[in-house]
Amino acid sequence: xxxxxxxxxxxxxxxxxxxxxxxxxxxxxxxxxxxxxxxTPIKNALxxxxxxxxxxxxxxxxxxxxxxxxxxxxxxxxxxxxxxxFNCNEIYKRITKEQCNELEEIVYATEKAAEEEDVxxxxxxxxxFHLAISEFxxxxxxxxxxxxxxxxxxxxxxxxxxxxxxxxxxxYQEHMEILEALKAKDKRSSELMRDHLIDSKMIYFx
Numbered sequence: 641x642x643x644x645x646x647x648x649x650x651x652x653x654x655x656x657x658x659x660x661x662x663x664x665x666x667x668x669x670x671x672x673x674x675x676x677x678x679x680t681p682i683k684n685a686l687x688x689x690x691x692x693x694x695x696x697x698x699x700x701x702x703x704x705x706x707x708x709x710x711x712x713x714x715x716x717x718x719x720x721x722x723x724x725x726f727n728c729n730e731i732y733k734r735i736t737k738e739q740c741n742e743l744e745e746i747v748y749a750t751e752k753a754a755e756e757e758d759v760x761x762x763x764x765x766x767x768x769f770h771l772a773i774s775e776f777x778x779x780x781x782x783x784x785x786x787x788x789x790x791x792x793x794x795x796x797x798x799x800x801x802x803x804x805x806x807x808x809x810x811x812y813q814e815h816m817e818i819l820e821a822l823k824a825k826d827k828r829s830s831e832l833m834r835d836h837l838i839d840s841k842m843i844y845f846x
Contacts, residue, residue, distance in 0.1 A: 643677060647685035650675050655694050655705055656795045657760065658802075662707030666695075671703075692791070710845070713796055716789055717841035721834055723785065724770060727777035728830035732822055739776045740823045746772060747815050754808040759801035762808045763794050769815055773822075773833075800844055807843065814839070 651671065654660045671682045686703060689695045696704045731739075746769045753762040767790055774783045786793075801807055814836040821829035 643681035644684035644688075647671075647675060647677055647681040648688050651682075651685055651689060652694060652791065655689075656791060656798060658795075658799065660705045662705055664705045665701065666703040666705065668703070694791075708792060708796065713844060714841065716792065716796070717837060719785070719789075720770075720793075721837045723782045724774070724837060725830045725834045727774050727779070727782060728818070728822070728833045729827070730777040730779070731773065732825055732827055732829045735776060735822050735825065739772075740819070743769065743772055743819050743822065747812070747819050750808075750812050750815060754812040757805040757808060759798060759805055759808060762811070763797040763801060766797055766811060766815075767794055773818075796844065797840075800840065811836075811840070 651660070654674075660666060668679055668682060671677075672679060675682065686695060686697055690697050694706060696706055698704065746765055750762055750765045750769070753765060771783065771786055771790070774786055801811075814832070818829055818832045818836065821832055
């Protein structure tokens with residue numbers, strides 16, 4: 641992996657975990673010291689992070705960590721409701737045993753993360769579960785959209801769960817219900833997905 645890609649991943653992870661909090665001003669010197677890297681890969685990483693909306697680089701103010709607006713969170717969740725309920729409607733009649741087994745493995749891993757209240761691991765597995773269903777549904781354009789939002793969604797999920805780590809158990813239970821409906825080839829899987837995403841959104845606005 642190129643140094644600029646390593647710098648990109650390290651800075652982005654600190655933003656997602658909110659070790660670099662929204663609204664914080666960063667300097668190149670801070671990033672050089674934190675990452676133990678030279679200026680060039682960090683500058684290249686910042687160009688990519690700015691294009692993805694994570695930071696704003698200003699010659700006067702320095703590097704500002706961007707927050708996600710309430711309006712954007714609402715829009716992203718509404719988009720997910722539309723796309724992911726469609727995915728469940730597409731897949732529930734034809735999901736295979738192998739695909740169910742793959743989802744089951746992810747859900748069992750989330751159960752362990754929920755028991756340990758490991759919110760970082762849980763957030764990663766949460767998005768693996770949703771992406772797997774999208775991949776099984778077979779609409780590559782929907783999967784591309786979800787992948788494009790993946791990092792922002794993980795940031796939102798982490799913020800959800802850090803407010804109340806006990807919420808991981810609720811999310812796990814809802815994933816289990818969606819999985820059981822898919823295994824039973826039950827159309828209710830799309831309703832359960834919709835309710836899961838709407839509840840997730842509403843928790844954020846509490």
